[in-house]
Amino acid sequence: MYNDSVLGVAAAEASMPIRSNLSFTCNHVNLYYGSFQALKDINLKIERNKITALIGPSGCGKSTFLRTLNRMNDLVPGCRVEGEIMLDGVDAYKDVDPIVLRRHVGMVFQQPNPFPKSIYDNVAYGPRLKGITKKAELDEIVETSLRQAAIWDELKDRLKKSALGLSGGQQQRLCIARALAVNPEVLLMDEATSALDPISTAHIEDLALELKKKYTVIMVTHNMQQAKRIADRTAFFYLGEMVEYGDTQQIFDNPQKERTIRYVSGNFG
Amino acid sequence: MTVDMTNSDKQYLRGVDSGLRRAHLFDEIATAAFYIVSGSFVLLLIAFTLYVVWGGVQAISPEIFSFSETGIGNQFFNTVYLVFLSLVISVPIGIAAGIYMAEYAPEGRVTNSLRIAIETLSSLPSIVVGLFGYLVFIIMVNTQWNLFSGALAVSILSLPLITTTTYDAFKALPLGWKHGSLALGATHWETIWHVMLPASVGPIMTGIILAAGRGFGEAAALLYTAGMSTDINWSVWDITSPVCPLNPFRPGETLSLQVWASRTEATSASAGDVAAAASAVLMIMVLVFSIGARLLSRHLAKKSEGENA
Amino acid sequence: MDTSRQQNMFRREYLGKGIATVCGLFLIVLTIAIGCFLLGKGSLTFTQFDHSITEFLFSSQWKPSDTEAGGGQVGALIFIVGSILTCALALLISVPFSLCTAIFMTKISPQLGEKIIRPAVEIFVGIPSVVYGWVGLVVLVPLIKTVFHVQHGQSVLAAAIVLAVMIYPTITSVSADAIRSVNSKYIEGAYGLGSTRWQMIYKVLLPAASTGILTAIVLGLARAFGEALAVSMVIGKMRAFPDSLLAPTNNLTSAIASDMGGAMDGGEFNAALWSMALLLFIISLVFILIIHALSGRKGAAA
Numbered sequence: 001m002y003n004d005s006v007l008g009v010a011a012a013e014a015s016m017p018i019r020s021n022l023s024f025t026c027n028h029v030n031l032y033y034g035s036f037q038a039l040k041d042i043n044l045k046i047e048r049n050k051i052t053a054l055i056g057p058s059g060c061g062k063s064t065f066l067r068t069l070n071r072m073n074d075l076v077p078g079c080r081v082e083g084e085i086m087l088d089g090v091d092a093y094k095d096v097d098p099i100v101l102r103r104h105v106g107m108v109f110q111q112p113n114p115f116p117k118s119i120y121d122n123v124a125y126g127p128r129l130k131g132i133t134k135k136a137e138l139d140e141i142v143e144t145s146l147r148q149a150a151i152w153d154e155l156k157d158r159l160k161k162s163a164l165g166l167s168g169g170q171q172q173r174l175c176i177a178r179a180l181a182v183n184p185e186v187l188l189m190d191e192a193t194s195a196l197d198p199i200s201t202a203h204i205e206d207l208a209l210e211l212k213k214k215y216t217v218i219m220v221t222h223n224m225q226q227a228k229r230i231a232d233r234t235a236f237f238y239l240g241e242m243v244e245y246g247d248t249q250q251i252f253d254n255p256q257k258e259r260t261i262r263y264v265s266g267n268f269g
Numbered sequence: 270m271t272v273d274m275t276n277s278d279k280q281y282l283r284g285v286d287s288g289l290r291r292a293h294l295f296d297e298i299a300t301a302a303f304y305i306v307s308g309s310f311v312l313l314l315i316a317f318t319l320y321v322v323w324g325g326v327q328a329i330s331p332e333i334f335s336f337s338e339t340g341i342g343n344q345f346f347n348t349v350y351l352v353f354l355s356l357v358i359s360v361p362i363g364i365a366a367g368i369y370m371a372e373y374a375p376e377g378r379v380t381n382s383l384r385i386a387i388e389t390l391s392s393l394p395s396i397v398v399g400l401f402g403y404l405v406f407i408i409m410v411n412t413q414w415n416l417f418s419g420a421l422a423v424s425i426l427s428l429p430l431i432t433t434t435t436y437d438a439f440k441a442l443p444l445g446w447k448h449g450s451l452a453l454g455a456t457h458w459e460t461i462w463h464v465m466l467p468a469s470v471g472p473i474m475t476g477i478i479l480a481a482g483r484g485f486g487e488a489a490a491l492l493y494t495a496g497m498s499t500d501i502n503w504s505v506w507d508i509t510s511p512v513c514p515l516n517p518f519r520p521g522e523t524l525s526l527q528v529w530a531s532r533t534e535a536t537s538a539s540a541g542d543v544a545a546a547a548s549a550v551l552m553i554m555v556l557v558f559s560i561g562a563r564l565l566s567r568h569l570a571k572k573s574e575g576e577n578a
Numbered sequence: 579m580d581t582s583r584q585q586n587m588f589r590r591e592y593l594g595k596g597i598a599t600v601c602g603l604f605l606i607v608l609t610i611a612i613g614c615f616l617l618g619k620g621s622l623t624f625t626q627f628d629h630s631i632t633e634f635l636f637s638s639q640w641k642p643s644d645t646e647a648g649g650g651q652v653g654a655l656i657f658i659v660g661s662i663l664t665c666a667l668a669l670l671i672s673v674p675f676s677l678c679t680a681i682f683m684t685k686i687s688p689q690l691g692e693k694i695i696r697p698a699v700e701i702f703v704g705i706p707s708v709v710y711g712w713v714g715l716v717v718l719v720p721l722i723k724t725v726f727h728v729q730h731g732q733s734v735l736a737a738a739i740v741l742a743v744m745i746y747p748t749i750t751s752v753s754a755d756a757i758r759s760v761n762s763k764y765i766e767g768a769y770g771l772g773s774t775r776w777q778m779i780y781k782v783l784l785p786a787a788s789t790g791i792l793t794a795i796v797l798g799l800a801r802a803f804g805e806a807l808a809v810s811m812v813i814g815k816m817r818a819f820p821d822s823l824l825a826p827t828n829n830l831t832s833a834i835a836s837d838m839g840g841a842m843d844g845g846e847f848n849a850a851l852w853s854m855a856l857l858l859f860i861i862s863l864v865f866i867l868i869i870h871a872l873s874g875r876k877g878a879a880a
Binding site: 292293295296298299300302303304306307310311313314317318320321324361362363365366368369370372373374382383385386387388389390392393394395396397398400401403404405408425428429432456457458459461462479482483485486487488489492493525526528529531532541544548551552555556558559563 | 587590591592593594595597598599600601602603604605606608609610611612613615616619675678679681682683686687690694695697698700701702704705706707708709711712713715716717743746750774775776777779800803804805806807811831834835838839843852855858859862863865866
C-alpha cells in the first residue's frame, strides 16, 4: 500500500520470501528494573498468524514481557534487557531503531487512550508520521483500518468528531484501528478488554480472531476464560519466569507443571 | 464544665452550662467577624475599582485620549506593543523550557537546578530585574532606553510563569496519550509536538494571558529599560526612524510608568488627570484579562468534560 | 541510507529536543547570570571602594560620592530599617484580615468564597502596583494628613497600608489552599468531640494548617520587600529614621528606583545602589530557603 522499510535492514528483506512461521523468537531474556529482576530467562517462540495469550497472576511479569517486544520498556528509567529478541530474524534490540520497531509491532493498551483529536486524525496519526500527506491516500487508510477494526459503519458519519466522545468499547476499537493503520506485523494487546463491559469485550475478542488472519496477535489477559476462548497458544508466567508454554487446550486441560495446574485449577474452582 | 449531676440526672441533655453558653457566644461573634471582614474585603475591591474607573471617567477629555504628548494614546500603544514583544520572546522560550523540564530533563541535578532557577526568577523583585536589564541591555550594548530592552526585562519576569504552566500542563496529561503515540512509532519530539502540546493549549493559554496581564502593569522593571519618554510621529512608517511607532529600538514610556511619572515629575497641570485616566485604563485591562483567563479556563474545563461524557 | 535516516531523525527528534534543551538550560544560565552580575556589581562597594559590610548594613551615614574616586559614606541602615518597618507593619495589618478571609472562603461559606471571594482575590492580585501607589497617593495620603494633622501624609503608615492591601490577596489565596488541604478527619474529630465551629477553627484547623499559613506569610513578605514604585509614591523618600509611624522615611527599593538613573556608571554611588539590589536579591533567596524549610517540615509531619 505504501513504502514500508521493513525493519530497515537487509536481513529482513532476505527473510521476506520464505517467511518462517515464527514471528518473535526470545532467547534467554532477562529484564531488570535497577537491581530488581522482573523477567528471568524467558525462552519463547511466537508463531505467526496465531493468537498467543500471556497469563499469570498480577505482578508475574506478563505485561513487562509484552512491553519488551516493542521496546516500550526503554522508556522506564533504570530498565535493562539482556538476551536476544528476534523478530523475523532481526535482533529487535541490536539492529532495529525502537521507533522503527514500534511501527511494526503495534500496541493496544489496557485503558483506551485515543488522542484528544478527531476520529479521523487519530487513525491518520501513524500514517502521517510516516510522511503520508495525500488526502486520498489517508482517506483510504483510515477507511481500511476502521473496517478492519469493525467500527467503520458506526463511525463513518462522524469522522471529524472528537474521539473522546466515544464509548469505552468504541474507543478501544478505534485504538486498534489506529495501531493497524501503520500496517504492523504484530499486534500487542495489554489487557485490552479489562476496562470494558462484557459486550464490548466480546466485540474485541471477535475482532482478534478476525485479525489473526493478517497479523500476529499477542495478548496479556488476566481473564483465563478469554485466553481459553480465543488464544491458540498460551504462556503461563509466574514470578518473572515463564513456567509453561503450549497449545491453549493443553495448558488448560493437561498442564504439565505443578504451578500451572494450581493456577489454572484454582481459578476454575 | 461543671454539671450538677444530682439535679440533672435525667436532664443532662438539656443542661446548658455557662461554659457552653460562652462557647456558643464566641462562635457567633467569630462567625459575624468572618462575614464582616470578608464582606469588607469585597467592598474594598469594589470601592477601589469604582474609584479608579470613576476617576478615569471624570478625567476624560478628547485631549487625554489623544495620541500626543498630553494624552495617553501613545503610552497605551507602547504598553500593548511592549507586552506583544515580550510575549514574542518569552512564550516560545518559556514553552520550550517547560517542555524540556517535563519531558527531557534528567531527573536529579538538572531538574533540581531548573526548579531552583524558576523559583529564583519568579521571586526576583522587579526593580532588580530592571537594574539587570539596565546594565545588560542598555549600558553594556551602549544604547539608549528602548522598548525592546523593556520587553526583554518583562520577558525575564514572565518566563518562569510560562515555563511552570507548560510544565504543569504536560504533567497533568494522561500517560496513555504519550505511550499510545510512542507505540505507534512516533519519536519523543513528534509525540510532544503532535499530541501533548495540542492537548495542553488551554492551560498554557491561560498562563500566557496571566503573563500578559502582569506585563501591562509592570513598571519597576521598565523604569531604566524602556525609559520614561516617548516621541512618536504617527505619519512616519519607516521602521528605522526613531519616531516610527513600530520601531522597537526607540524609548517607549508605558501607561504604568506614566502613572508613576505623574507623581514624581508633576510638571504639567494635567498630570493628575493623565494619571487618573492611565490608571483607569490599566484597571480595565486587568479586569478584562483576569475575567478573560477565567472564562477561558472555565470554557476549556466544560469542553473537556463534554468530550469525556 | 544511514545518513538519510540520521537526517530524518534530526528533523523528527534531535532538532526539537535540541531547541527545548537549549531553552531549558537558558533559564538556568539566565538565573546564574543575574546572580553573577548582581554579585559582581554589588560587591564593588566592598572591594573597589573599600567599605566594610558592617558599615553598609549598620551605619546610617549615607553620602556616597558620585565619582569613580569614591571616598563617601555608604551606610544604608535607614533604607534597610525603612524596608523592614514598612513590611512588618504591613504584615501586622494584613495577616489577621487575610486569615479571616481565607477561613471564610473555605469553611464558613465555600459557595460565596468560590463565587465572589476567589475571583475578587484574583483581580486584586492582578492590579498593577502603580495603581495601588497612585490611589494611596491621592486617597490615603490626604486622609492621613487630615485625620492625624501631620504636615505630609506620606509616611511609614501610608506605605504599610498600601503594602498591606497589596499582599492581602497573596496571603489569602495561599492560606486558603493550606486550609482547604487540612485532612477532614481532624475537622470531623473536633466536631465529634463537641466543638463549636470557632473552637474547631482555632484549636484544630489553624494549627493543622500553620505551615501552609506561614508559607503564605513569607510569600506575602517577599512580595512586600521587593515592591518598589507603589511604596516610593507614598513613603515620602526622606532619608531619616522615622520618629513615628506618621513620619516619612525611605526604603531600599525606593532609593534604587529614584537614584539609579542619576548615578554615574562606575561611581561609588552607583556601586552602593547595586549593593542594595544585591541585598534585595539575597533577601529574596532567603525567603525561598525559608519556604523550602517550611515545606520540608510539612512533608515530615505528613
